[in-house]
Amino acid sequence: MKLRIAALVLGVxxxxxxxxxxxxxxxxxHAMLTLDSPRIYLLMGSAVAVAxxxxxxxxxRRALLTGEPINWAAARPTRSHMFGxxxxxxxWGISEACPGPTAAAxxxxxxxxxxxxxxxxxxxxxQPALARASERLSEAGESRVPAVQGADVL
Amino acid sequence: xxxxxxxxxxxxxxxxxxxxxxxxFLALANKRFGVxxxxxxxxxxxxxxxxxxxxxxxxxxxIVLGGFGxxxxxxxxxxxxxxxxxDAHLSLGGEVAVLFGAGLLxxxxxxxxxxxxSGHGLTSSALASPASVVSMMTxxxxxxxxxxxLEAVI
Numbered sequence: 001m002k003l004r005i006a007a008l009v010l011g012v013x014x015x016x017x018x019x020x021x022x023x024x025x026x027x028x029x030h031a032m033l034t035l036d037s038p039r040i041y042l043l044m045g046s047a048v049a050v051a052x053x054x055x056x057x058x059x060x061r062r063a064l065l066t067g068e069p070i071n072w073a074a075a076r077p078t079r080s081h082m083f084g085x086x087x088x089x090x091x092w093g094i095s096e097a098c099p100g101p102t103a104a105a106x107x108x109x110x111x112x113x114x115x116x117x118x119x120x121x122x123x124x125x126x127q128p129a130l131a132r133a134s135e136r137l138s139e140a141g142e143s144r145v146p147a148v149q150g151a152d153v154l
Numbered sequence: 155x156x157x158x159x160x161x162x163x164x165x166x167x168x169x170x171x172x173x174x175x176x177x178x179f180l181a182l183a184n185k186r187f188g189v190x191x192x193x194x195x196x197x198x199x200x201x202x203x204x205x206x207x208x209x210x211x212x213x214x215x216x217i218v219l220g221g222f223g224x225x226x227x228x229x230x231x232x233x234x235x236x237x238x239x240x241d242a243h244l245s246l247g248g249e250v251a252v253l254f255g256a257g258l259l260x261x262x263x264x265x266x267x268x269x270x271x272s273g274h275g276l277t278s279s280a281l282a283s284p285a286s287v288v289s290m291m292t293x294x295x296x297x298x299x300x301x302x303x304l305e306a307v308i
Contacts (some may be wrong), residue, residue, distance in 0.1 A: 003183050003185070003209045004206075004209045004243035005209075005212075005215065006178070006182050006215070007209035007210070007212040007213040007247060008170040008180065008185075008212040008213070008215060008216040008219075009179055009216065010175050010179065010213065010216065010222040011212065011214065011215060011216015011217045011218075011219070011220060012185075012216040012217075012219050012223060013171065013175060013220065014171075014172060014175050014213075014216070014217050014220060014222035015173045015192065015216060015217035015219060015220020015221045015222075015224070016221070016223055016224045016226075017163065017168050017172060018172075018217070018220070018221070019170075019220065019221045019224035019228075019232065020159065020168065020170070020228070021162060021163045021165070021168035022162045022163075022231075022233045024221060025218025025231075025232065026237060026238035027238065027239075028228065030190065030238065030239060030301070033187060033297050033298050033300075034301055034302070034305065035290040035298065036177070036191075037163050042164070042165040042166070042273075042280075043165035043168050043172075044169065044221070044276060045172065046165060046166055046169030046170055046173065046301075047168065047169040047171075047172040047173040047176070047276050047280075048173070048275075048276055048280045049169075049173065049178075049280075050169070050170045050172075050173025050174060050281050051173040051176040051276065051280035051281075052175055052280040052281075052282070053178055053266065054173065054174070054176070054177030054180070055176075055177065055179075055280055055281055057249065058180050059161035059223075060170040061181075062186065063155040063182060063184040063203075063278045064160060064181055064182050064183075064236060065182045065183045066182075066183045066184065066199050068183075068184050068200030069230070070180050070181070070184045070278070071184065072186075072278075072281045072283070073199075073283075073288060074281075074282065074283045075278075075283050075284065075286070075287075076253075076254070076284060076285055076286055077285045077288040077289065077295050078269065080266050080267060080268065080287065081256035081261075081267050081268065081285050081289045081291055081292070082262065082267075082268025082288070082289075083266060084180045084262075084263045084265065084267025084268070084289075085267045085274075085288075085289045085290075085292035085293045085296065086164065086263070086292060087240070087259045087260075087262060087263025087267075087294050088167070088259065088260055088264045088267060088270065088293050088296075089216065089264030089273075089292065089293040089294070089295065089297040089299075089300060090256075090263075090296055090297075090300050091255075091256040091257065091259030091260035091263060091282065091298070092160040092234050092256075092260060092271075092300070093175055093291065093296065093297040093298070093300025093301045093303075093304065094252060094253075094255075094256040094258065094259075094300060094304070095238075095253055095256035095257065096238050096262065096301075097256075097260075098190040098270055098271045099189040099190055099261075099264065099270045099271070099272070100217060100270070100271065100272050103189065103214055103217040103221065104218065104220060104223060104224075105216050105232050106218055106221065107217070107218040107219060107220065107221025107222035107223075107224075107225065107231055108221040108222065108224060108230065108231070108232030108233060109168070109222075109225055109232055109233030109234075110232040110233065110234065110237070111234070111235050111237075112235070112253055113232075113233030113237075115253040115254050115257065116253050116256060116257040116260070118254060118257060118299055119253065119254040119255065119256060119257015119258045119259075119261060120193060120260050120261035120264075121178065121193060121196070121197055121257075121261065121298050122257070122258060123257060123258040123259065123260060123261020123262035123263070123264075124193045124194055124197055124198070124261040124262070124264070124265045125197040125198065126258075126261075126262060127261070127262045127265040127266055127304050128198075130262060130266075131266065133169060136190050137224065138251075139258070141181065142174075148266060150265060150266045150267075150268065151266070151267055151269075152192070152194075153188070153190055153191050153200065153265060153268050153269060153273070154186050154188045154191060154268055154269040154273035154278055154286075
């Protein structure tokens with residue numbers, strides 16, 4: 001229960017921040033992806049830098065709510081990571097949106113963010129069926145496309 | 155208040171705030187910040203729970219509410235029908251179709267890859283997981299390539 005309340009509050013903080021940084025405006029990602037503006041790369045880089053340092057200070061300590069030791073494991077890149085990331089990147093390039101900022105844009109009243117969000121929901125829902133289909137095709141030898149199972153969602 | 159909120163939040167403030175959100179999830183419960191997990195738990199569920207029983211869905215809901223809160227305070231700069239530079243090239247129906255298709259690619263792709271910009275790009279890149287660093291580089295390269303290709307064709 002406490003974790004769920006904390007997640008809601010941290011979500012509000014993230015959504016507000018992302019909106020204020022104008023990541024809810026597709027023009028922001030357009031300027032990023034045409035390499036006209038370094039702003040979002042710097043924003044993401046500074047987020048990673050802060051999280052990198054914070055995570056290492058916390059490693060081995062106990063989590064405040066659950067008491068479990070704070071730790072993580074490294075994962076190796078697989079075909080699923082590569083294939084899925086290519087699909088995601090194409091979708092991002094077309095829509096100039098990714099899931100987090102789209103959710104915030106939805107709250108901010110950007111009408112067509114609703115269409116992107118609907119597509120994301122349907123895509124996430126359909127993915128296991130698509131993965132099973134790709135596995136069946138590859139097992140049946142009818143396709144040269146290798147099976148893509150999908151990586152565990154972080 | 156309005157004038158402060160009207161100006162774009164600087165990257166060196168927004169980025170570290172998102173970094174601290176990531177650190178907070180680790181410190182509270184040894185959890186990974188990621189938006190795609192919220193979408194997954196909304197439409198299907200996981201070991202974290204389903205729907206509002208999952209903290210990840212509440213994170214997603216919080217992001218939407220954060221976008222709404224920013225809109226209330228800042229005069230709703232995102233509340234509009236226009237979307238992106240695609241507006242000038244497509245009818246409304248065409249744009250809806252293209253954005254829904256892009257959303258499908260984002261949803262199915264990110265779930266296949268096991269994460270989106272927040273999970274792979276920010277959180278697990280900061281945890282130096284090779285799968286996430288490679289995923290994020292693939293996502294960025296594909297998104298940039300798609301943007302340049304679209305600009306060249308349209």
